[in-house]
Amino acid sequence: MIKSIVIIGAGLAGATATRYLRAQGYQGKIHLVGEELHVAYDRPSLSKDTLAGKMVEPPAILDPDWYASADIDLHLGVRVIGIDVVNRQVLFESGDLLAYDRLLLATGVRARRMAITGSELAGIHTLRDRSDSQALRQALERGQSLVIVGGGLIGCEVATTAINAGANVTILEAGDELLLRVLGRTTGAWCCNELERLGVRVELNAQASHFEGEGHVHAVVCADGRRIAADTVLVSIGAEPADELARAAGIACERGVVVDATGASSCPEVFAAGDVAAWPLRSGEQRSLETYLNSHMQAETAAAAMLGNPIPALQVPTSWTEIAGHRIQMVGDIEGPGEVVLRGNVENGQPLVLFRVLDGRVEAATAINAPKDFSVATRLVADHIPVSATKLRDASFNLRDFMKAKAKAERCE
Amino acid sequence: MTFSRVCEVSDVPVGEALKVESKGSAVAIYNVDGELFATQDRCTHGDWSLSEGGYLEGDVVECSLHMGKFCVRTGKIKAAPPCEPLKIFPIRIDGSDVFVDFDAGYLAP
Numbered sequence: 001m002i003k004s005i006v007i008i009g010a011g012l013a014g015a016t017a018t019r020y021l022r023a024q025g026y027q028g029k030i031h032l033v034g035e036e037l038h039v040a041y042d043r044p045s046l047s048k049d050t051l052a053g054k055m056v057e058p059p060a061i062l063d064p065d066w067y068a069s070a071d072i073d074l075h076l077g078v079r080v081i082g083i084d085v086v087n088r089q090v091l092f093e094s095g096d097l098l099a100y101d102r103l104l105l106a107t108g109v110r111a112r113r114m115a116i117t118g119s120e121l122a123g124i125h126t127l128r129d130r131s132d133s134q135a136l137r138q139a140l141e142r143g144q145s146l147v148i149v150g151g152g153l154i155g156c157e158v159a160t161t162a163i164n165a166g167a168n169v170t171i172l173e174a175g176d177e178l179l180l181r182v183l184g185r186t187t188g189a190w191c192c193n194e195l196e197r198l199g200v201r202v203e204l205n206a207q208a209s210h211f212e213g214e215g216h217v218h219a220v221v222c223a224d225g226r227r228i229a230a231d232t233v234l235v236s237i238g239a240e241p242a243d244e245l246a247r248a249a250g251i252a253c254e255r256g257v258v259v260d261a262t263g264a265s266s267c268p269e270v271f272a273a274g275d276v277a278a279w280p281l282r283s284g285e286q287r288s289l290e291t292y293l294n295s296h297m298q299a300e301t302a303a304a305a306m307l308g309n310p311i312p313a314l315q316v317p318t319s320w321t322e323i324a325g326h327r328i329q330m331v332g333d334i335e336g337p338g339e340v341v342l343r344g345n346v347e348n349g350q351p352l353v354l355f356r357v358l359d360g361r362v363e364a365a366t367a368i369n370a371p372k373d374f375s376v377a378t379r380l381v382a383d384h385i386p387v388s389a390t391k392l393r394d395a396s397f398n399l400r401d402f403m404k405a406k407a408k409a410e411r412c413e
Numbered sequence: 414m415t416f417s418r419v420c421e422v423s424d425v426p427v428g429e430a431l432k433v434e435s436k437g438s439a440v441a442i443y444n445v446d447g448e449l450f451a452t453q454d455r456c457t458h459g460d461w462s463l464s465e466g467g468y469l470e471g472d473v474v475e476c477s478l479h480m481g482k483f484c485v486r487t488g489k490i491k492a493a494p495p496c497e498p499l500k501i502f503p504i505r506i507d508g509s510d511v512f513v514d515f516d517a518g519y520l521a522p
Contacts, residue, residue, distance in 0.1 A: 016493070049460075063496055293480060296494055320478060329477065371466025375477035379468075404428050407470070 009106030010034025013274025118211025142166030263302025332364025
């Protein structure tokens, strides 16, 4: 009999699991524990509308009144410092103990920091939570210089917001193209060009070697001697799963808490979901995905498993971004084996979709300002529907009609 | 009640959706097996157009941004993450013309 569920991490995954447990009719205790003082909010907006000041606060994931109405025990602004898996209890910094029958780790990730000279200077930011976003927003005044170290999703999203706010923006990317890991070379190069058109300066193959300044940062110096003046620096070089509680408790971790496709860890009563979970993918890999949609799905899956209803859910990474005024949606890993098929015109024509096709099936897709095609692409990928590269390339071949015809054929079978 | 003409019936084929606008308010018109329905076009969860970025299957539209689902007849949530239902709008067909009352959007009881 499960009478008490403790969830460490009150972000998207924690809140989603909480809502799902109640929706499934679970009536026992739910303790939701978070280090921040706020209930779950929309993190993607921290680099976009919230940073731009279009919203005072990021939108809440669940109505803040819901927690009380659903009899959730909220423990906010507190830190868990240990898990006792033998006696099934968590230990708070205050010395308090909380017993659990099932424990969900939803502690997310932390921004990776640089261990180089000058990293302690004022004016050097990372971006993970709402206070980070507020601090960065105050620095984004017109005419100020922002140097972004790391040209991944967060770096490019912030570059877009900052240039629109009137700042002088430079991106330093250690690799030879922006956004390689998430969007691949073709889209990365296209985004680079679009950001430059907005006035963002992009320095590729630029390895930051140290920060200069007295008290406050005033320049970033690269290994090859390039020196870029900065009033503010954002370090956006990726994130590390916050899995130290699990490690200390002897639970298997490998860049995140290792779980099976139901969210179960190596310890029978302990589960993990969201960015902290190294979750199995359909492609055969296993890793933390750091996406909103996968966190949501993992949280529901793990919540179901905690209630004794394991439904394995291999993940296909699915996310979106907004860069240089364009909305880009991604499903699967666009870099990988097979052939990349372009639909639309990469030079000027919009919309544009890239498909990675292997053995006549779409493994991954990236859609630039093409949400209609993307909603079909997610189905092509998820259901492994056979479709020829020639057809995908042909913009006159209507993907939506193709899916409708297929659905109709299945109904008639 | 002020109905505005927004499009022709033939502008919204079966299984499709169309965005129509009036005075800054956007409404999505859906054709479910020949029957037309209207909801607010913007997803209640993220800033996303349901007619342009959604996927209509039967009478359920899925937002491609966060995969939330809504019933287009009632505006009610069919799948998380959204917490708020869509407003629905009165719609009227007169011959081949489609009319929507942009001022009368409401949440289904």
